[in-house]
Amino acid sequence: MKPISAISYLLLLFLIILAGCGEDKKENEAPTAPESDAPKVIFQFSATYNGTPLQLGEVYTTEQGYRIQIEEMKSYISNIKFYSANDDVVTVKDIALINFANPSTIEVEAPVGQFIGMSMGLGVPQNINKNIDPTTYPNNHPLSIQGSTGMFWTWNTGYIFTKFEGRCDFTGTPGAPLTDPFAFHSGDDYNYRTANFVIAKNFEKENTYTIPVVLRVEKLIAGPDDPIDLQVDFLTHTSNNPALATRFVNKLAFAFDAE
C-alpha cells in the first residue's frame, strides 16, 4: 500500500469541507416554482341590499315594509366552472366559504380561451358533504372543523350550506327595536343548487381578469317568485322546516349576479 502524502491529506480535507458545508447551502435555497403564465381570474365576492353595499347591523326595509337587520350572511361556494362555446367545461375552484359580511376575493388560474358561461355551486357537493369526517382536513381547509366554524352541524348531518340571520321590526316604525329574529340555515344534499351566469371572457396568457360576483340579499326573501314573509316564515335549520329551507335555496340560486 502506497503511503498517503501530506498533499493528498490536504486535498482530502478540502474536499470533505467543501462537500460537508456545501450541503447546507443547497438546503437553504428555497426552490423557486416556475411562474405560471396561465390567465388569472379574481372573483370579487360582495353583497348588496337594494343596491347598497351590505352592512351587517344596518337597518333596511323589506318589500312588506318591515325593518330588517342582517347579522350573518355566509355561504359555501363550490365547483366554479367556465363553459366555452364549444362545450368545454373547466372547473377552476372546488370549494370556498364566503362571508358576505365583507367583500372578499378568490384568485384562480383559468385556461386560455373564450368562455361564454359560468356556474357556481351553492353549498357543499354531495360527495364531500356527509361522507368525509371534517376532522381529517387540515385546519385551514374550508371544510375542516376550524375552517367551517359555525357551518357544520354534527356527525352525519353534513354542512350548513348557507346562513342568513338577522332580526326584524314588523311595525316598520323608525327607531323601534328589532325584536323578531329570523334564521335560515340551509343544508342537506337535496338543497344544493347551482347559479348559472352568461359571461363573455377571452382569457389570454399572462393576463388577469376580475369577475364580480354580487349577492343581492333582498332577493333571498323578496321578488315575484315565492316571496318569503319573515313574519310567517322566519326559522329553518333545514331538518325542522325542510320546506322553508328549500324555498330559501331556490331563491338563493337566483340572487347572484356575475359578469
Add this chain to the structure above:
Amino acid sequence: MIRKNIHHRLVITIILVVLVVACRRDNEEDLYKKPDQFEQATPYPFQSPPFFPPMDIPANNPLTYEGIELGRYLFWEKKLSRNHTQSCGSCHLPEHGFSDPNQFSEGITGAMGTRQSMPLVNMGWSTSFFWDGRALTLEQQILEPIENPIEMDNTWEQAIADIAADPKYPPMFGKAFGSADVTVERVTKAIASFLRIMVSSNSKFDQQRLGLSSFTLAEERGFNLFITEGGDPEINPLFQGGADCFHCHGFGAMQMTDYLFHNNGLDASFENDPGRFLVTLNALDSGKFKTPTLRNIELTSPYMHDGRFVTLEQVIDHYDSGGVPSSTIDPFMKYTSGGLQLSDQKKADLIAFLKTLTDTTFINDPRFADPH
C-alpha cells in the same frame, strides 16, 4: 508501521477538528438568529385523540418534554404573583375541571374578578381565549393574568426576576430552550405547551363514541334531546321538542363548542358586561360571550360568564325559559315561542347525558398536578 498508523490517526484527528471548527461558524450564526434552541430538547410526539381534529401547534413553539415540564412548574408557580401567593392553578383547580368553584376569583389583593374562571381543557383546539375572545393564541392569553391588578398584580419584569432567582429554573429553561435565560416569551411558551397537552378524551362520551362503553337509557335519551331541534311541537308543528343544544355546543370535533360568540339571553341590557363588544366595538356583539366547552361541565360550577347559575338544573331552566329578549339575543333562543318547554324527565335525562362528559382521568392526571 506503528509510526505510520500514529501519523494517519493524527492527520485524521486534525481533519475532524478542522471540520468541526469550519462548520461551527454556521451553527453559531443559527444560534444567534434563533434564541430558542428547541432541538436541544426532546420532541413530544403529540397525537390528536380519535375523532379530534388536528391541533395547530405554533412552529415557533414546538412541544417538547422539557418545555411541557417547565410549563407545569410555571403554571403552578406562585412566584409569578406579586406577593408569591397565587399561581395560575390557584383559580384553575383540577377537582373543579381546572376552574374556580367561586363565582368570581379573588386576586392577591382581595380584589374580585368580574367573570367566572374558564375551565382549562382541550385548549389547543380553541381559536380564541377568555370569555370575550380577546386573545387569539395561548401564548398571548398567558400574558394577561400576571399583570392584571385584580389577579396576580405583578409586573412581568418582577416575575421574570423572581423566576430567574430560583435556582431550579435556569437549568430547566436551559433544557427546554437551549440557554438558561428566563424571558417573558419563554415563560408564555412553556405554559402554553403545558396547556396544549391538557387533553381530555376519556369521558364516558368518548368511550361510547369509541364503542368501549354504552349510554344508560337516560343518557341516551339526554343525548337525543341534545341533538334535537327545540320548541314545543304543540305550539309550532315544526318544533321537535328537543333541547337544541347542538347548534352552539356542536360535537363534530368532540369539543362541545362552536368556538363562536353568542348572546344566550341572560340579560335585557349589557351595561354590566358588554362581552365580545369590548373586543370588536361592534354593537352586534354586545352581550355575546364565547361558547364554552361542555367537557367536565359537571365539575365546573358555577356556570355562565358571570357564574350566576350554581347547578346544571338552573342552567337548563334558563334555556328552557327561552331567555330574556334583547337587541342581540341569539335567534335560536326560543324566547319568542315560549322556550323549550322541556318536561322534568327530559331535563333529568339531559343532565344525565351532560355528566357523561366528565373525565376523571383527566382531572386526576399526575402530569397536570402541582409539582411543587
